[in-house]
Amino acid sequence: MAITKDRLLEKKTNLKEKAKMKCCYCGYTDSKVTDSRLSDDLSKIKRRRECLKCTKRYTTYEIIDSVPLVVIKSNGVRQPFDAQKIKRGLIKAFEKRPIGIDEIDKMTAEIERQVQNTLDGEVSTHEIGKLVMEELKKKDDVAYIRFASVYLQFSDPESFAKFIASIKK
Ligand SMILES: [Zn+2]
Numbered sequence: 001m002a003i004t005k006d007r008l009l010e011k012k013t014n015l016k017e018k019a020k021m022k023c024c025y026c027g028y029t030d031s032k033v034t035d036s037r038l039s040d041d042l043s044k045i046k047r048r049r050e051c052l053k054c055t056k057r058y059t060t061y062e063i064i065d066s067v068p069l070v071v072i073k074s075n076g077v078r079q080p081f082d083a084q085k086i087k088r089g090l091i092k093a094f095e096k097r098p099i100g101i102d103e104i105d106k107m108t109a110e111i112e113r114q115v116q117n118t119l120d121g122e123v124s125t126h127e128i129g130k131l132v133m134e135e136l137k138k139k140d141d142v143a144y145i146r147f148a149s150v151y152l153q154f155s156d157p158e159s160f161a162k163f164i165a166s167i168k169k
Contacts, residue, residue, distance in 0.1 A: 021049065021060050028053035069116065072124045081123065083112045086132060093136060093143040107135050141167060 022029055031049040034057070038045055045062040069081035087108040094104060111131050115123055129151045136144040145164065154160040 023049075023051035023054065023056065024058050025056045026051060026054040031058075070122045071128065072122060074125060078122075081115065083108055086111050086128065089132060089147065090136075090143075093147040094140065095146075097140055097143055099140065099143075103139075107139070111135055137167075 021031060023031060028051050030052040032052060033047050034050050035048040036045055043063065047060045047062070048057060049060060050057050070078050071081050072078050087104060090104045090107055091101075111128070114131050115128060133144065133148060133151065136147050145167070148163060149160065152163065154163065
């Protein structure tokens with residue numbers, strides 16, 4: 001954790017050198033940073049600054065932009081990643097299964113985290129489907145089979161039967 005925080009901070013500091021902050025007292029654009037720290041969820045950097053002209057101190061917050069993730073559909077169309085779609089898919093798969101919505105939320109967050117981690121900027125619906133399958137497999141056979149039957153689009157009963165048999169092993 002500590003390494004990640006330091007790295008992020010370092011990366012942001014380099015970026016920061018180009019941007020100018022205006023002093024909120026006198027409007028001067030040069031300040032020195034007296035303290036920088038990352039928020040616990042790593043999403044913000046809080047900086048204490050001292051104006052080089054009037055020497056008053058103020059605080060700035062920088063928000064770390066998450067890189068927008070693009071999803072490539074099987075027909076080649078690109079669209080922004082939407083975790084709600086994963087959640088809807090999970091809800092459908094878990095219909096009438098003994099699982100709470102908070103559990104589904106947790107799974108959605110876990111899948112989203114994996115999507116954000118493993119891929120750089122672009123991900124296919126196929127890859128997302130694979131991650132969803134892996135998560136479902138750990139939780140519930142019925143939901144797993146339901147999702148797989150849509151995702152894998154079995155063309156005949158035999159390949160579906162083969163798939164079912166492979167789970168039982
Ligand atoms: Zn000032």
